[in-house]
Amino acid sequence: MSEIFSQLFDSRARSRLVKYFMLNDKESFSLKEIARKSQLSSHQANLELSRLERMKMIVSRSKKGHKLFETNRDFIFYPELRNLVIKSNTLPECRSLHRIKGLGKIKLAIMSGVFLNYPKGRADLLIVGDELSRAKLKHLLESLEAEVGKEINYSIMGSDEFKYRTDMLDKFVMEFLEGPYEEIICKIPNLKEIANRRK
Numbered sequence: 480m481s482e483i484f485s486q487l488f489d490s491r492a493r494s495r496l497v498k499y500f501m502l503n504d505k506e507s508f509s510l511k512e513i514a515r516k517s518q519l520s521s522h523q524a525n526l527e528l529s530r531l532e533r534m535k536m537i538v539s540r541s542k543k544g545h546k547l548f549e550t551n552r553d554f555i556f557y558p559e560l561r562n563l564v565i566k567s568n569t570l571p572e573c574r575s576l577h578r579i580k581g582l583g584k585i586k587l588a589i590m591s592g593v594f595l596n597y598p599k600g601r602a603d604l605l606i607v608g609d610e611l612s613r614a615k616l617k618h619l620l621e622s623l624e625a626e627v628g629k630e631i632n633y634s635i636m637g638s639d640e641f642k643y644r645t646d647m648l649d650k651f652v653m654e655f656l657e658g659p660y661e662e663i664i665c666k667i668p669n670l671k672e673i674a675n676r677r678k
């Protein structure tokens with residue numbers, strides 16, 4: 480049993496796949512999908528999938544001539560491993576989150592949803608800033624999704640839009656701020672007061 484556990488975290492590629500399957504445990508995926516979402520080569524992904532299948536963490540089946548992989552929810556470490564994966568997606572463990580400050584003039588970056596194991600969250604990530612680099616943002620989101628193991632639901636807005644929406648008590652923004660969240664960057668001094676306006 481301890482041998483299985485030590486093998487689970489033997490490589491970066493494998494840890495990405497463990498996260499992917501633990502957070503998408505009700506779906507089936509092709510090799511191509513898994514490699515793309517995890518930012519791994521098909522060879523790397525195939526090698527690691529074979530190892531995880533031998534450990535019985537995942538199972539495979541054929542559908543219309545295509546091989547699909549899915550989480551084995553009867554795997555001996557499944558509950559503990561899923562909890563461990565969820566906890567690993569917060570700061571400072573999720574290294575890619577630190578790259579948000581390089582996107583432009585960031586005023587606010589807060590996380591919720593998948594990062595806090597809060598499925599009711601309106602989004603996983605809210606970023607407020609100006610002069611943002613769309614290319615860097617796209618690259619960051621791809622890296623985050625590969626690292627986290629799940630698609631990121633995010634919202635981006637400029638400083639003026641954020642001010643307008645908070646002044647108007649915009650439902651999306653207010654509900655995000657009223658739920659559990661953690662700050663990555665916060666240059667808005669009265670954020671807590673903004674969140675309390677509807678109460």
